[in-house]
Amino acid sequence: MGQQLALRHVQKRYGPVWAVRDTSLEVQAGEFVSIVGPSGSGKTSLLTMIAGFETPTAGAIVVGDQDVTLLAPHHRNIGMVFQKYALFPHMTVRQNIAFPLKMRRLAKGQDADRRVDAMLDLVQLGALQSRYPHELSGGQQQRVAVARALVFDPPVILMDEPLGALDKKLRESMQFEIKQIQERIGATVIYVTHDQEEALTMSDRVAVMHAGRLEQIGTSVELYTRPETAFIADFVGSINFIPGIVCRIEKSAVTIRCGLSLLETRPTNIRSGELPGEGSSVRIGVRPEHVEIDTRSASGTRSIAQHGHTVERAMGSGLSGTVETIVFAGASRTALVRLHGAPDVVLRASLPAQLGALPERGAEVWLRISADATLLFNAS
Incomplete structure (x- = not known):
């Protein structure tokens, strides 16, 4: 089950350049929130700070009741699905999914097998568990990446443009699959995408970044029908x-x-x-x-x-x-x-x-x- 995530006045500066400015955001446990915005808006910088790959210049990141702002990535217990999946080519599907359990020493023997079996069933890849990544389609590789991010039951899952490499038809199919999996397990998901339609389709709420600031957050209907600025109106849909x-x-x-x-x-x-x-x-x-x-x-x-x-x-x-x-x-x-x-x-x-x-x-x-x-x- 997912946990609440809170960003409190988070900022990130690279020399004289502000990538993220005074951003506060609360994501409820089990909520699916997408972050969208044009290139250079700060959405990827925000995600890397949540993951722990970058340290905020100011502000705090809280998961549940724990301040994780200064924790290393492997101590945050956060799941991550990368744009290019980052699967290990020398490992089978089953070994890729089991890898986080091995590294975190969370489960061994039958307990580990049970968790991996549950993930294989969830993403419907049980029949392909002995294959290697190069023997899978793009959509199948994407499912392996999702299963690997879920297997250790992280409180928060981050997804960075996970469907960007897929063709339009497969991308639309995978949108519904990811959403169904998220709802089934009650995961808290932060999803970064440049595709506004994708965000509107999948999300409980959408956060729009612009010039390093969180311009507006709301449901798809709220952003489309009651945008607070002309930028939001223009960015979300056609106008x-x-x-x-x-x-x-x-x-x-x-x-x-x-x-x-x-x-x-x-x-x-x-x-x-x-x-x-x-x-x-x-x-x-x-x-x-x-x-x-x-x-x-x-x-x-x-x-x-x-x-x-x-x-x-x-x-x-x-x-x-x-x-x-x-x-x-x-x-x-x-x-x-x-x-x-x-x-x-x-x-x-x-x-x-x-x-x-x-x-x-x-x-x-x-x-x-x-x-x-x-x-x-x-x-x-």
């Missing part, structure tokens, strides 16, 4: 940013001039008392799936293309633009529309692939955005 000027504020509704149009918003990421004042320069954030494409029909109505159906609506206010292209993307199509009056802004609208009567390249269209599907950020 459109539309520049504009605040024209009017009525309770929680904010009317913004965008190019040649007015757009009413009720931003979900800020409270009414924190809304920008009239005349402020802002950026509206809207996910592609919340952008509807309207095409003007001969009857004077617009045919609204949106997820799952097409409906007719009377004309009303909205953004106007010109379709630049339609990109096929499997289960959906993405329309790129350049806004009138804001030629530097190209919006992405996600539409079902099976939807008919899509506008052609060069078509003049209207875009509808639900006021309740918008986010609002300062222009800077």
Whole structure:
């Protein structure tokens, strides 16, 4: 069973360069937390400090009730799954899994065999236990690495880009396998990845690092629907940013001039008392799936293309633009529309692939955005 992990004001500096700045984080026992961020954001530095490969410049790392900040890696009893697995090529699957027990002198004889058998059963590799790493597929090697990290029942397991070497289909399959194993044994997992979709799929919570700081931590839904900064909104999923000027504020509704149009918003990421004042320069954030494409029909109505159906609506206010292209993307199509009056802004609208009567390249269209599907950020 996993234990709680706490980072308390942890910092790491290499000469004049700050890799991690004043980061505090609490991971509950049995929780799966992913750390994501762009290259150089500090996520790997954070992981190496938890593992004990680097010592913090300041702050404390606590596992359960024990401060492990200054302990050597082999005294922390933390499991580690590396990106390239680091399996011993001269050892069989069974010997690789048993190695941590031997080094820690945790179990011998039948007790060790029992633990290894349990891990082989957990990762479904019992039939391959006599093979060597070079005789295994990438996914099988990854399972061996996970079993080796789990066999000594560590309080915390660290995973550093463990699926990075796998192809897309196998990576998606292994995501569910790792999550199922973690839930079955109740392990506490810290998972570092550059793949935002992977983190959102697997994690109980996701921590986003930026420029050495923990920018925000929350559930996948919280990060996607209520990002605290424009960086989070842009990093987690796909989003459109539309520049504009605040024209009017009525309770929680904010009317913004965008190019040649007015757009009413009720931003979900800020409270009414924190809304920008009239005349402020802002950026509206809207996910592609919340952008509807309207095409003007001969009857004077617009045919609204949106997820799952097409409906007719009377004309009303909205953004106007010109379709630049339609990109096929499997289960959906993405329309790129350049806004009138804001030629530097190209919006992405996600539409079902099976939807008919899509506008052609060069078509003049209207875009509808639900006021309740918008986010609002300062222009800077």
